[in-house]
Amino acid sequence: MAEGDMRAVDALIGERMGSPVPLIPELASYIVEAGGKRIRPLITVAAARMLGYEGNAHIALAAAVEFIHTATLLHDDIVDESDLRRGKLPANQVWGNPHSVLVGDFLFARAFMLMVDSKSMDALHVLSRAAAVIAEGEVHQLVAAGKIETSRDEYMEIIGAKTAALFSAAAQVSSIIADRPQREEDALETYGRELGLAFQLVDDALDYGGLASDLGKNTGDDFREGKVTLPVVLALDAADEAERAFWTRVIREQPQDDATFDEAVTILKRRGALEGTLAAARAHAQRARDALAIFEDNPWSQALDQLAEFVVERAY
């Protein structure tokens, strides 16, 4: 249903990562085509259509949103030093940090060119502010890493900035170009923010393997970086003295070996910290769905509703 629009978004993404410097599309397509789920541009497209928008600006804005996301992924690789991203080597391990920084900058600039194409100054305002907030959230997270005293509120503030800001902007801009009343813009802003929070909470639970008994690959990145995500916050809330000593040690002193990671997972499960994190994710996803209540029921509002379901279900 959203397929035609999403094909147009993909085509525009492919076109706008072009450059006379061949290395740029080569590296950009490595990360863009790895593709991920295109959740953020889907929000923009589906929300615009839900509102009856009949123009073309939503395609450019959806592509811009994905470019901002891709640029932050490239720069995150330098920050996180992860070994795998979506099962592939991160771009900076293939091409080096300088190339990842610069191609990220290129995509970021191209995102703003796409926004100019949308001709909406209000959309530009919302998305440029989101881009600044994302960077603030990432720096905040860096500063908080290794700090066992990170509170649940502070953690929510961090993921609200680094993840939910782009989700909410992606939703909000659709009502801006469709020229809808403030009430609908607010509802979509809420939908996006709550969906983004749910998405990140699920990611944080999956980084400890989620509820599945087998620990797949791609787990333990947060642990190895000393990030205090909600699973750890909840485990600390319920910790006895020995567990508190364990967390204090492993969060402050990295790297830790695989056996210690397995021990962390065991404690998280014993304390119900992964269930607790996923329960929080479900609550936020529900708030996202509730925010859609003011809109007409149509295939597009249903798609947005299902997206909120999907975001949580991928954890199970």
Added chain:
Amino acid sequence: MAEGDMRAVDALIGERMGSPVPLIPELASYIVEAGGKRIRPLITVAAARMLGYEGNAHIALAAAVEFIHTATLLHDDIVDESDLRRGKLPANQVWGNPHSVLVGDFLFARAFMLMVDSKSMDALHVLSRAAAVIAEGEVHQLVAAGKIETSRDEYMEIIGAKTAALFSAAAQVSSIIADRPQREEDALETYGRELGLAFQLVDDALDYGGLASDLGKNTGDDFREGKVTLPVVLALDAADEAERAFWTRVIREQPQDDATFDEAVTILKRRGALEGTLAAARAHAQRARDALAIFEDNPWSQALDQLAEFVVERAY
């Protein structure tokens, strides 16, 4: 004369690097207040005033231009691994690569928020395109590093993108907000581009100590990174067999020791390559001044004219 406006630009810069995450203004002010020469925002301010512009948008755009420049400096530190920048340790050696990447992203996003404040979609178009071209030029330079066969044309293309694009955009946006005819916009675009080329050529000569007999600090960065700048292109054009072998070796195989750098400087001087580079800089600066001929003679056009003189004079 430009002092009032430039104070307003500085105040706006200080305000807009603010963030609830204290590390951001701390790191941003380290690089912004190191300050440099504020040449790019001065172009925007003086050109707007020269054209009789009486609004305020030139202040926001000038600050945006400086933020783009500052963001690229932060990211260049990661690319170049320089030991000193303007006589200080680069920010990434004080705070680390992740912080430099993310604060650069923050400043980049804030630059676009400032452009939104200017309310000019055409200025946004010009500056977002310039930001993309800068990144392309930087990647092009990375790809060309170590390649002795880099031609003069390719070198000019690289510096046209990585340096001159922002100078020309800084000049061009002033005529956009002042709503001047295309002919004046083109003249300012030429002024900025030629000034930017002159600026970079002087920088490249200074990286080999310029014409001064004493080699100061901060020289040799390009050499150590295997960058084929115009001094090297000209030295290669005039090289005998032994010199060609020398350049082929030192450009391809880095790092080289200080004695080898001194030898490179000796050859550059013997072959007149630094004079040749500065002669090219003078020619571009003259073209920048010529482009001002269509404008009324006033204190602002004189300031722009003097700026073109200053940019070359700092080499002597």
